[in-house]
Amino acid sequence: MPPRRPTVEIDSPIPLYRQIKDTLRAGILNGEYALHSRMPSESELQAMFAVSRITIRQALGDLEKEGLIFKVHGKGSFVSQPRTAFQDIATLQGFAEAMSGSGHEIVNRVMSFRIARAPAEVTTKLGLPDGANVAEIHRVRLLNREPVSYEVTFLPEQLGDKLQRADLVARDIFLILENDCGIALGSADLSIDAVSASAPIARALKIKAGAPMLRIERLTHDSRGQPIDFEYLYFRSGTFQYRLRIDRKHARKAETQKPRSKR
Known part of the structure; x- marks a missing residue:
């Protein structure tokens, strides 16, 4: 009490x-x-x-x-039983930005921040030369004080230098890029799959190693189409949903119909 x-x-x-x-x-x-x-x-x-x-x-x-x-x-x-959090996949938002609007409490735990040589996949995604350095940020996102996701973020080194001075515990990276760095965000490419939790991620999220997880790869572009942020987002099973409403794409009606053959 x-x-x-x-x-x-x-x-x-x-x-x-x-x-x-x-x-x-x-x-x-x-x-x-x-x-x-x-x-x-x-x-x-x-x-x-x-x-x-x-x-x-x-x-x-x-x-x-x-x-x-x-x-x-x-x-x-x-x-009440805590409700499953969800985010509208049709809107480009940071996790806290989306969750706070639904009344959820979000806290970030920064696990590491370093400037390091980028993996080959990251340089390809961000359009950087081979051997380029990037900022690599690892954070655990807590939803209503429970660990829900593990995020690994890669940004070009010059942006990473600015983010080192930002409050990554309380703020979304998207909002920092927009408000502190003056970058207008444009769009993002996402891919979603299921993976097994590695030992480090499992420890951070308080789950068993090998447990099923939802993984999102997200490549975010600025308003000019330049890639600026590449992320791996790992979500605990049963704690989060991405939702999307899609419309049926109807086939274009034929302008003319073939007349029936007469006998």
Whole structure:
């Protein structure tokens, strides 16, 4: 259970209901409120935070919209099974950029950052000369405080020099490229397949070595079509989905139809 007398800051620019929501949200994500356990009632929360009932209802309403709790008529609110995160594959977005819009909490853990000679595949993808150096960044992405993906990012060395000074723990690389480096992103080529987790990635994601994973290769271009970012994205099975809506491409109707033969 959370502290018996959690506090809210009356003079804070953050609304009271949001402060309460964030406190309860942290308790859910930390496991202080177990899965399917009953949350304190509205009257209990009202006494706990010393606020009005409508403020408590706003906080609980937001938690329900985020999928963190569900309500049972006459019984109260209960902690939900965490929903599978998904990203619209038809839109070019960074992971945190896509997830934060759905109410998920994203944290990045930087495993390594180095300038090194690029593998042959990377120089080909980025259009660099053989033997060129690149920035190689390894990060674990945590979704609602659980490791979900392992990302390996390669960028040309000059961009890597700029990213070394950026906050890679809290920010998406796409947003850093756009806002800090002044690069307009254009499009990306993706390929998706299933692989087995290597030992280092398995340790980072807290899964068994050899466990099935979703792997995405993504090559991102700027608005002029120049490749600037090549990534391997490894996702734990059952934690993430890419979604895409596609339309049926109808065959063009024949302009004329052959007349039926007469007998």
